[in-house]
Amino acid sequence: MTFTTARNTFARLLVFTVMAVAAFAMNAQRLANPNETHRGTIEEQMANAAINYKNQKVDALIKLAFTFRGTPYVRGASRPGAFDCSGFTSYVFRQFGYNLDRTSRDQVNNGRKVTRNELKPGDLVFFNGRARGNRIGHVGIVTEADNGAGTFKFIHAASKGVRESHSSESYYQVRYVGACRVIE
Numbered sequence: 001m002t003f004t005t006a007r008n009t010f011a012r013l014l015v016f017t018v019m020a021v022a023a024f025a026m027n028a029q030r031l032a033n034p035n036e037t038h039r040g041t042i043e044e045q046m047a048n049a050a051i052n053y054k055n056q057k058v059d060a061l062i063k064l065a066f067t068f069r070g071t072p073y074v075r076g077a078s079r080p081g082a083f084d085c086s087g088f089t090s091y092v093f094r095q096f097g098y099n100l101d102r103t104s105r106d107q108v109n110n111g112r113k114v115t116r117n118e119l120k121p122g123d124l125v126f127f128n129g130r131a132r133g134n135r136i137g138h139v140g141i142v143t144e145a146d147n148g149a150g151t152f153k154f155i156h157a158a159s160k161g162v163r164e165s166h167s168s169e170s171y172y173q174v175r176y177v178g179a180c181r182v183i184e
Contacts, residue, residue: 057096058122058183062143065092065155071162078102085139088157089124092141098182104139111180119145119152122183125167127175136177140165 071083078087086107090100100110108126119125119142129137140156143164155164165172 055122055183058120061092061096061183062121062141062155064095065141065143065162066164068092068162069155069164071157073157073159073161083157083162085157088162089139089141093182096183100182105136107139108136108178108180111182112184114179114181116150116152116176116179117147119147119179120181121145123179123181125152125154125179126177127172128177138175142179 065088068080068083068088071081071088073084074082075084076087077083078091080091083091086100086102086104089104089107090102093100098110100107104126107124111124114120114123121142121144123142123145125140125142126136127138127140129135138156138158140154142152142154144153146152150167152167153164154167155162158165167173167176
């Protein structure tokens with residue numbers, strides 16, 4: 001077996017393992033929240049996701065990120081059963097071979113800086129924390145971008161759990177700080 005074949009086999013096994021762990025976490029969460037609507041298995045969610053970008057790695061990364069919707073927010077957590085914002089981004093990117101720093105303040109340096117009008121799906125977007133100022137306190141992954149309007153959607157681990165938000169929401173609109181691109 002060549003190194004490339006072994007590496008590809010390992011990557012497939014890793015993605016399968018992550019999907020299995022996420023399925024377990026989602027089933028546990030569904031049992032804990034019986035009033036929530038069943039969204040299907042991870043495989044069903046990924047197959048039905050209305051996401052189709054030109055970069056297959058970004059497509060897979062965002063589809064994986066969406067499988068964690070509803071996962072609870074826990075400060076300092078970076079596992080499939082619970083995330084904080086930077087734990088979520090670092091976990092998702094790590095599944096595709098990208099090692100991001102652990103905090104949102106440090107993750108801003110993990111890629112090439114891009115302007116708001118250059119955003120693409122898969123880019124990291126950064127926001128001030130609750131104290132505002134210029135201190136980065138939150139990070140998410142761009143899922144859609146309208147560069148003409150300068151708006152975007154992003155998935156992130158917020159206080160209400162992993163969810164997709166829009167840059168025009170008043171809370172995020174005034175707190176946007178910048179963005180970087182990890183996957184070129």
